[in-house]
Amino acid sequence: MAIHGDLVGTVPSRRLSKEELAKTHKVHLKKQDLSPDAPRPVKQPVMSEAYPASTRSIRDVEIIPLNRLRVETHHRGQGIIVKVISPPYIGAGAVSLVEDEFGNADKLAIYNQGDSSILSGVPEGCVVAVKEPYYKHNGAENDYMICVDHPSDVILLRFTDPIVPESLRLGPLLKTGDDWKKAGDTAFLEKDFPTAVFCYTESLEALEDDNLKPPIHTKRAGTNLILGRYDAAKADALASRTGNPSDWKAYYNAGRAAYGLCEYRTSKEHLEMALKLNASGSGVRKEYERCLARLREEEMGDYDFYAMFSLLNPQNVHLDVGSFLRRTAIADSKHHGKGLFATEDIKVGDIVFAEKACLMPNQYEPARASAALYAMMVRQLCDNPSLAQTVLKLYPGEVERTGAEGAIVDGVPVVDVFLVEGIRTKNCFSLPLSTLEDTKPSMREGRQAKGLWVHASHMNHSCVPNTMRSFLGDVLISRATRNISSGEEIFQQYVPVKPLADLRNQQYKEGWGFECACPLCDGERQSLESILEKRKEALVAVEKVCNKKLPSKGLIPDASIRAVDRLAKALEDLHEPEVYDNLPRLTLIYPSNWLVGAHRGRKNWSKVVRYGIKVLRNFGFKTPADESESWNPMDIYTESGNASLMTIHVVAALRRLAEAYEALGHKDMAKRSLEAAEFGYMLVTGFKNDLSGMDA
Ligand SMILES: C[S@@+](CC[C@H](N)C(=O)[O-])C[C@H]1O[C@@H](n2cnc3c(N)ncnc32)[C@H](O)[C@@H]1O
Secondary structure (H helix, E strand, C coil), rough: CCCHHHHHCCCCCCCHHHHHHHHHHHHHHHHHHHHCCCCCCCEEEEEEECCCCCCCCHHHHHEHHHHHHHCCEEEEEEEEEEECCCCCCEEECEEEEECCCCCEEEEECHHHCCCCCHHHHCCCCCEEEEEEEEEEECCCCCCEEEEEECHEEEEEECCCCCCCCCCCCCCCCCCCCHHHHHHHHHHCCCCHHHHHHHHHHHHHHHHHCCHHHHHHHHHHHHHHHHHHHHHHHHHHHCCCCCHHHHHHHHHHHHHHHHHHCCCCHHHHHHHHHHHHHCCCCHHHHHHHHHHHHHHHHHHHHHCCCCHHHHHCCCCCCCCCCCCCCCCEEEECCCCCCEEEEEECECCCCEEEEEEEECCCCCCCHHHHHHHHHHHHHHHHHHHHHHHHHHHHHCCCCCCCCCCCCEEEEEEEEECCCHHHHHHHHHHHHCCCEEEHHCCCCCCCCCCEEEECCCHHHEEEEECCCCCEEEEEEEEEEEEECCCCCCCCEEEEEECCCCCCCCHHHHHHHHHHHCCCCCCCHHHHCCCCHHHHHHHHHHHHHHHHHHHCCCCCCCCCHHHHHHHHHHHHHHHHHCEEEEHHCCCCCHHHHHHHHHHHHHHHHHCHHHHHHHHHHHHHHCCCCCCCCCCCCCCCCHHHHHCCCCEEEEEEHHHHHHHHHHHHHHHHHHHHHHHHHHHHHHHHHHHHHCCCHHHHHHHH
16 A cells, blocks of 8 residues: 555554554464474665665664654654664564553564574563664555664663663663673573673673683683674674683684684784694684685685685585785776776786685575575674774765765664665675686586675676676686786776677666776777677677577588688677777677687688687787798787686687697697687686596
8 A cells, every 4th residue: 555645754654553563463473383494585686766774873862752744754863762662573674562651562673683693582581673664555554663773773772771761671671790600601502692792791791700701601602603794703702701711612613713704914913822822722823724724825825726616516615715916906996996006017827816705695596595695694794893894885886975985883883774785786796606606618507696895896897897707606716818017907807798888888877877988998989889789780780690509510501611611701800900900899799609610510621720810809819910931829828918808718729729720730720729729718717737538
């Protein structure tokens, strides 16, 4: 039911009573009880109109009663404090009944709380504050609900907090620090870790003797480590020190927490302290060695890719490696905002950087990958303020910032879910389990996860980039596709490049809000409109004749080959030499590839050489004008200027050339072509691999 416009901004004349609310809530709870194992829907990151997260403390807003809430209104500068009076009904969010100090009742829907938060379950009896709440008409008559999208807009209040009105302050249910500690231990044993953290926190608050606190900090550190709340775990671990040799445990925990945050240098320092106090600790030494290995990878980038590949399986996609980033740095780009720049000369084929994912759920079902990444981002940013600081600085597209994102208010980082979603859409990458497997024809198509790499997120797009990215599990490998000079901007291709400039720019505009000004797009804009139109028509005609398929085993009739050849020539003539001299001719790749396949089928090897070379040329590589000239295919990587485009099709063409040269008796050329194909395959897959993988 659409809401009547007159109601917007008004206090409803009638709202459901506490009894009415309880009656329907009971029905929902009963349904939930009947199917307790039903999968909990993940809230899709498709949200209503964006609004900013509250950046105020609950202590700085006017607390209003529930019966002053206005319909479809963000109550800026106001807040509510309520007690939860029912168990939650868990759907896309957690819906509970709440009551204020005056006995007004309402429904409260809390979305986007991670499983690590006690508020994902909203325990009955707890008191919560909602800052700047939104009051939504729920569809049915007199039915309203307080909706909380931003996780930091709702705060779990301690029972003893002076801000809690007297009548809501039933507790504390437990009185002494020891009682709370025991409750924490029970929750821990029941694996209810968020509740354990809550109880240990209450215990620390209730204990008056500071000497009793270190063991509680140790317990909370351990629980936070399990929850992946590394910032809190680190702080707790350090707070658990007593000045005794037993502090090795505190340093050990702090080291593990820093490791979890990929702060290997800090981790090493803590682990060194732990070793000093407990030199015989084999567990500590093992952690220390692990940490040293990460630091070595960060410094040298010398990965054992084969070992990494062998460790990969659908259950293990997160590899334990450090990120090698020191050859690149973030700086202002003339293309857009920030970009990534080389800090030293980088040779073609070398690793530009290798980065372990900051956030990447193990979810390869395309329909679920985006929602899983969104949920993980929200949870981890709430749980780790230091991560929120880094991630929330990334480019979010059109979403507006308040400037207070990630700031700690009321003890939690401000996390704006609309900003998170903007950052996700503009910065995440889709990835297969490994690019190597993905290039195999037998590979099941479409299994792609989504993840976020903070360093890589600073790369701007070019249709003719100087790097290529590949994946091994959650590790992104970026290799140079041409020699890169120190200070040069590093580009990558956001998506496979469409042959027609206007179509691909439409895609960039819609997806990322920009028009590409790479040498190819800029060059292509110099072509006359009439020629561009004709090229488009010619491409359609070529595709029609080739029947959108490359020739497979059977022989292609002569007439078809002649027709494609004729159309390809016509298409070639539609590329002005003065514009395309050093540029790819992407519309020609398809027919030239097709002709390679067609002539290969007929074992017409000299034609395979001719069209194979054309494929390379059409990708923008420098090739001999006359195919009988002697040349070194490896030179394509170093002599081709700044507008070539590296893809798996280049590798395939080089393999065909090798085969054809071999058949023609040009052994040396065959060897060089193969070398160039192997080199290209390394660029594509991220590490040296046997070309036969392309046939598997
Ligand atoms: C992942 S971010 C890249 C880093 C970004 N420049 C920044 O300041 O953080 C993606 C955004 O960068 C911009 N961008 C990327 N490549 C571009 C290009 N070639 N020209 C103009 N803007 C570009 C677009 O706004 C795009 O949505």
